[in-house]
Amino acid sequence: MKLIGSTTSPYVRKVRIVMAEKKLDYQFETEDVWAADASVGAANPLGKVPRLMIEGHETPLYDSRVIVEYLDTLSPVGKLLPPSGRERADVKTWEALADGVLDAAVLARLEATWPGRGEGERSQAWIGRQMGKVEAGLQAMSKALGEKPFCCGIHMSLADIATGCALGWLAFRFPQLTWREDHPNLARLSDKLAQRPSFKDTMPG
Structure with missing residues (x-):
């Protein structure tokens, strides 16, 4: 998995903390959404970070709430959401x-x-x-x-x-x-x- 975002974004930080608590391996790539040449808009029509690229899937996940809910399903370690x-x-x-x-x-x-x-x-x-x-x-x-x-x-x-x-x-x-x-x-x-x-x-x- 590759997480794209900013080190100052609190939404990106939430995803990074969930990744760490659940001991998930990933690459972190920084991107400035305000830069003139930012490519975030091509992957997220809202022009925001974070976005999560998953191997084998062309479409990324975006919005931190969607991403962390998905991540919590990947490992039984450190469950962060009750099941229902x-x-x-x-x-x-x-x-x-x-x-x-x-x-x-x-x-x-x-x-x-x-x-x-x-x-x-x-x-x-x-x-x-x-x-x-x-x-x-x-x-x-x-x-x-x-x-x-x-x-x-x-x-x-x-x-x-x-x-x-x-x-x-x-x-x-x-x-x-x-x-x-x-x-x-x-x-x-x-x-x-x-x-x-x-x-x-x-x-x-």
């Missing part, structure tokens, strides 16, 4: 929440930094709206986590990987946010996950 039912839905809901926080934060950052817009063209109202979603998402995660050791109970799952990637990217791109002080239970979870080799080896930046 409400437990599986709970993990996937956590993943959707964490990815949704990232989606909003990415939109806010692009509005503030994308070189294709002049300073007078940037919308502070749009940035504020997206950052409001980030804060609401963090509050929801903190409330749902409570005092549990992991997002969905006593074992690490895909919910924790997605949440850890979201928190790690916020710390990387939005160091001014005070989520660690505002939500100490999320900070504890983030610190615990950061000790795992899979998280250490994929730190952005």
Whole structure:
């Protein structure tokens, strides 16, 4: 398998962590989706990473949620998704929440930094709206986590990987946010996950 993506993308990082936790072999090829000569659009019509190339298959897999769900079926090592039912839905809901926080934060950052817009063209109202979603998402995660050791109970799952990637990217791109002080239970979870080799080896930046 070959994974194509960016070392700073939290969605790519989620896939890389799943690969490491499940001890899967793969090649990692970096690609800048913003480069003028980027080929990502030819393989993913949405022009995004990650995408996973699988030997013997012409069409790649794309979207991190699709990729990690597929990867979890490849090995019984480190199962990250319950097989079915409400437990599986709970993990996937956590993943959707964490990815949704990232989606909003990415939109806010692009509005503030994308070189294709002049300073007078940037919308502070749009940035504020997206950052409001980030804060609401963090509050929801903190409330749902409570005092549990992991997002969905006593074992690490895909919910924790997605949440850890979201928190790690916020710390990387939005160091001014005070989520660690505002939500100490999320900070504890983030610190615990950061000790795992899979998280250490994929730190952005």
